[in-house]
Amino acid sequence: MSHSRIPEATVARLPVYLRALNSLLDAKISSCSSEELAASAGVNSAKLRKDLSYLGSYGTRGVGYDVEYLRYQISREIGLTQDWPVVIVGIGNLGHALANYSGFTSRGFRTVALLDADSNRHGELVAGLKIRGFNELSAIVHEHGVAIGVIATPAAAAQSVCDRMIEAGIRSVLNFAPTVLSVPDGVDVRKVDLSSELQILAYHEQRKAGLAAAEGTEESA
Amino acid sequence: MSHSRIPEATVARLPVYLRALNSLLDAKISSCSSEELAASAGVNSAKLRKDLSYLGSYGTRGVGYDVEYLRYQISREIGLTQDWPVVIVGIGNLGHALANYSGFTSRGFRTVALLDADSNRHGELVAGLKIRGFNELSAIVHEHGVAIGVIATPAAAAQSVCDRMIEAGIRSVLNFAPTVLSVPDGVDVRKVDLSSELQILAYHEQRKAGLAAAEGTEESA
DNA sequence: CTCAGTTTGTTCCCGCGTTCACAAACTCTT
DNA sequence: AAGAGTTTGTGAACGCGGGAACAAACTGAG
Known part of the structure; x- marks a missing residue:
């Protein structure tokens, strides 16, 4: 098999x-x-x-x-023998970095659009793409057959952006916003949670320090 | 207990x-x-x-x-009741974003230094901190008691940076470079792998598409 | 004080993932 | 051609994590 x-x-x-x-x-x-x-x-x-x-x-x-x-x-x-068009929503510091990240665009994935809610930034060029309005999402998804969306917005906007993505036909979401997203069945969400990762490291670090300090104490009583 | x-x-x-x-x-x-x-x-x-x-x-x-x-x-x-000093190495697009990311600096973590190998960028201000040379790593780690290091360099430099971090006394590493890091016992590494996450989504997406296509076929024979 | 209602803390069971250990299958020498 | 040496693929054992279900403990009414 x-x-x-x-x-x-x-x-x-x-x-x-x-x-x-x-x-x-x-x-x-x-x-x-x-x-x-x-x-x-x-x-x-x-x-x-x-x-x-x-x-x-x-x-x-x-x-x-x-x-x-x-x-x-x-x-x-x-599934990398085919090309996966991707849209990135939220072009702040992180979205900017993602758009420029080579591992993101090469190897089977192609960023087809960068969207942001801030209309002052529309038209600005990032990684060779013009930042466009969030209301163009649906048209872009249909035009390119986008299945994967990346959320790099602030936490407060993430759920709403996610809902609109799903409404437009996206069925896989990569979420960088520090929020739990709720989605219907059939939609996949993966999250990349930077501060959680740091906190997990801190926990282990604290534990190491605690053990080292208890080294001299050993048994109580 | x-x-x-x-x-x-x-x-x-x-x-x-x-x-x-x-x-x-x-x-x-x-x-x-x-x-x-x-x-x-x-x-x-x-x-x-x-x-x-x-x-x-x-x-x-x-x-x-x-x-x-x-x-x-x-x-x-x-362990968030204490403050964890953090150094970020590799101030490219991603390192820049991390330095500015609020979830990174607040809530128990404090970025104390930004390091980069490119001497042309030394002195440049990012998120209120001056970019410094990588050779200052050891001094900074000792001065601030840094236990956690963040690697945001290209893949080729990551292992070498990691080795130097550990040599300087860092025992927890958060790795954004697309490489497997090898470290001695007692050192924790967590990786954030952007392209892996996308690939995992692509796998499931392809599988969904395959199932949808096989919907009409059902059983063979 | 007693009893009904609520919510936590915990025990038990099941399934997934990891690892060991070995059989199956290939290469190369003699 | 046969046997020694490798290396893959897999069966079986084991441990961890998840979820249901229940006992323990608290509140509040009468």
Whole structure:
């Protein structure tokens, strides 16, 4: 069986494998073992093999994987053999950075429009695109067949922007605003939460410091 | 038992609860049930209660939670009652955005330095801070007691920057560069991977499209 | 004081994900 | 051609996290 259903945890790692394979290709390496690829991707080799086995049997026992072939198969599985048009809403500091971020525009994704509520900024050029009004969203989505929307607005505006996106036909949302978005079934939301990440680090850091301080105390009583 | 050990999945949700509580406080709501708070945080109420139970018994049966009190307890558990100095390395588009991002500087975190390898940019003011040279890292870390570093450099420089951070005494790293970082034991790394998130969305989007197309076909044979 | 109503804290069970360990399959030498 | 050496793909065991369901504990009315 090939691609009947891939576990979510595996899907989340496929982009990492893909990146590792691209690095190997850049280094002119045409073949590799699961051990090498796993090291390059920062995971256990057994996990890597199991992940790849969900896609199919693309390796050769006793030999390893053909880098170019495997790269193509993962790309195809993720859906990067086609081009995904993307709209970014909210061109503040973060939206500006995203529009210019190369990893965002290259490799299967193409930013087709930048939208902002602030009409003073309309027409301004960012990353080769003119900032347009939010009311053009629906037309742009239909014209380019946009399925993925990126929200980089302040938290207060995020839910409303999200609703309008879904209304316009977008079914996948990447949310950078620090808010929980509620969406109907069939719509995917992924969030990138910068301050949460910092807080999680702080928790562990505090715990490390606490343990270090308790090192001398050991047992009480 | 209070804070002996909190599951990782719970730790990752605490910042979300904290944000929800802050919203409630802004709305002058001083008390809430697990059901309400869970809805506000976008999780199951049973999960919320179990998460909070790892911190201690801060609610009152038959009544609910005191918003202000619970907010303080979570803040304390995460470690936000103290101030965490942070350095950001790599002041390109993304680093610039991070330096200006309010969620980054407020709420327990304080950006104390912006570093960049490009000496042409040294002295430039970003978010009220002068961009400084990367060789000042160690001095800054010692002066301010920095424990958390943010990497917003290109992928090629990330590992080297990470190594120097750890050498300077940093033990928690937030990595925005699209690379796997290898670090010694005792150092925490969290990554924010923008293009991976997009690719995961693309995978699900493609799958939705595939299912919709197969809707007419149904069974083969 | 007692009883009905409410909401938390916790126990139990199930399913997913990770890892180990090994069989299957390939290459290469002799 | 046969056997030794590799490396993949997978079956099985294990542990963690999620959710339902319930007991414990509090409020308030009579």
